[in-house]
Amino acid sequence: MKRIAVLGSGPVGQALADGFLKHGYEVMRASREPGKLHGWKTAAGPKAQVGTFAEAARWADGVVLAVKGAAAAEAIALAGPASLSGKTVMDATNPIADAPPQNGVLRFFTDLDESLMERLQKQAPDARFVKVFSCVGNAFMVNPAFPGGPPTMFICGNDGGAKADVRTVLDQFGWEVADMGTAEAARAIEPLCMLWCIPGFRQNSWGHAFKLLRVS
Numbered sequence: 001m002k003r004i005a006v007l008g009s010g011p012v013g014q015a016l017a018d019g020f021l022k023h024g025y026e027v028m029r030a031s032r033e034p035g036k037l038h039g040w041k042t043a044a045g046p047k048a049q050v051g052t053f054a055e056a057a058r059w060a061d062g063v064v065l066a067v068k069g070a071a072a073a074e075a076i077a078l079a080g081p082a083s084l085s086g087k088t089v090m091d092a093t094n095p096i097a098d099a100p101p102q103n104g105v106l107r108f109f110t111d112l113d114e115s116l117m118e119r120l121q122k123q124a125p126d127a128r129f130v131k132v133f134s135c136v137g138n139a140f141m142v143n144p145a146f147p148g149g150p151p152t153m154f155i156c157g158n159d160g161g162a163k164a165d166v167r168t169v170l171d172q173f174g175w176e177v178a179d180m181g182t183a184e185a186a187r188a189i190e191p192l193c194m195l196w197c198i199p200g201f202r203q204n205s206w207g208h209a210f211k212l213l214r215v216s
């Protein structure tokens with residue numbers, strides 16, 4: 001992957017777009033209103049472009065999905081499933097419901113038998129979805145520096161080639177990778193967002209990431 005579409009005008013889109021630029025990729029950041037990203041484009045330099053979801057999906061050879069979870073299906077429809085065909089889609093979304101957290105625990109609009117990513121994979125069956133970046137705050141997505149060394153990014157998806165693409169990105173972005181298997185594993189990975197946010201909501205503590213420890 002050399003040309004990355006970042007579907008998302010929020011903080012995740014910004015962090016990942018800047019990260020891909022830092023590592024030498026070309027980036028087109030997308031919004032329903034691309035005009036609001038012109039300030040970012042000017043600051044980001046010659047390898048940065050902005051466009052609509054459809055323009056970015058057509059142009060790219062790899063895609064980041066970083067939109068509000070409840071709007072993810074709409075964003076995929078706007079991008080156009082045909083334009084995503086055969087492309088690695090790095091899915092950072094979480095299915096956070098509008099209802100407020102309960103004692104610091106986020107509510108999801110999915111259940112444990114179907115993740116958001118599985119729904120999106122069914123919507124765009126020829127896209128190669130990989131769950132990634134969903135279990136950490138945007139401040140740590142690119143080259144995080146923790147005293148305990150590189151944290152672990154949990155990923156999953158049905159296509160081995162797409163996961164190899166994502167491993168390459170995660171190596172550059174300073175992460176260890178734990179591949180949890182097929183798309184169904186997103187049922188377990190997406191709720192890590194709930195766990196990650198609890199210290200934030202309860203103690204205003206947002207400076208952490210997960211690490212998987214192994215005996216060998």
Ligand SMILES: NC(=O)c1ccc[n+]([C@@H]2O[C@H](COP(=O)([O-])OP(=O)(O)OC[C@H]3O[C@@H](n4cnc5c(N)ncnc54)[C@H](OP(=O)(O)O)[C@@H]3O)[C@@H](O)[C@H]2O)c1
Nearest residue numbers: 008009010011012031032066067068069071093094137138
């Ligand atoms: N914030 C974090 O640190 C963090 C960490 C891990 C994962 N995540 C997940 O990453 C995703 C992005 O989070 P975020 O905080 O950067 O931003 P966000 O506020 O959750 O999402 C903003 C994006 O959603 C799009 N959007 C909203 N309604 C839409 C609709 N009806 N149709 C199409 N697109 C729509 C917006 O598009 P327009 O530009 O067109 O308005 C914008 O690009 C979320 O799913 C979140 O759960 C967030």
